[in-house]
Amino acid sequence: MSHEFLHLLLVTILFATSQAAAPPLEHYGANNDQVTVSGISAGAFMAVQVHVAYSASIMGVGVVAGGPYWCAQGNLLKALGECMETGDINVDYLAGFPTSYAYSTRTIDDPVNMINDKIYVFGGTRDGVVNQNVARAAEEYYRHFNYDDNNYLTEYTIPAEHSMVHDKYGNACGYKGDPYINNCGYNAAFEMLNHFYGPGLERPTETTGQNGKMSRFDQTEFFKYENAAKESVADDGFVYVPPGCISDSSHCRIHIALHGCLQQYERAEIGEAYIRYSGYNEVADLNDIIIIYPQTIAKPMGGNPNACWDWWGYASISYGCNLAPQMDFMKQIIDRVTA
16 A cells, blocks of 8 residues: 555544534533523624524523614615614614514514513613614514513623624724734623523622633534525534533533624634633633524525624515524523433
8 A cells, every 4th residue: 555545644634623523412401491692793783683582491691793683684785774773773673573473473482581581781872783773673572571670781882893892802992803802891791691591690800710611512413404504503512511511411501602893713713712712701701601502504505604693684675583503502402402
């Protein structure tokens, strides 16, 4: 056997090993009454969709630089215009959709489920991508269904650019660009999760580390549709399990954190930045919260060059309800980790 052939065989084996499928997402048996979801930008719009469509399974939503449910109404120009640039949104009109869907098509859960949910909304004063008025519209939207002021925590005073906001990691507050994390002396992840699961969660300090386990998991098992690849859902996602949930996770809570456009692991400029440094893991370590980080990939030929979650209809005309592949994908994850 030639040296050239042996070399080629070794390279082939190493490549195959590197491409091996990630293990399945585990059945953590976590508390199914303590599931929350959040996101930034496109991830925030997606988080709102997931919350509204599956409100019977979710008790809190975090919206960072995102807007109300069904804002784009299947129209990319509307998404880029009023849902991002201007914030001139007819919230009263949008608030009529959930009731219609819930009772006529049965494609989302009854919006009455949202009446006691916890709502967190953040909009930076210097956000040059999603107008702060869009975030304010998300709050206004939820107030059509959830009337108790105690259920809301909002922050509209911090001079952040389009970013997830941290108190010890990231670019200078107001900086626009990769990895879309600003250090503004404010820990959005903690404030959000403490609103959901507190008050009284233990707050991370400068010395708090990440002592849990970050693992890949196979997302392809949740692809029920043949065209899943063009849906921009990556083959692998990530899950962070804090030390207190490794041996027994039955008491643990679940939070799904959705990255924004251009924040996916696939991008060399991002890599692990969002899943490691967005602030969730340290809070998880101290308070027994399992964090799920689903991932997208860019699909230039599929209408999604920036790896956004589908909040305007590039992948499905039913993008906001349980008929959409990406939405069904999210619900399967929830069912798996709480089973």
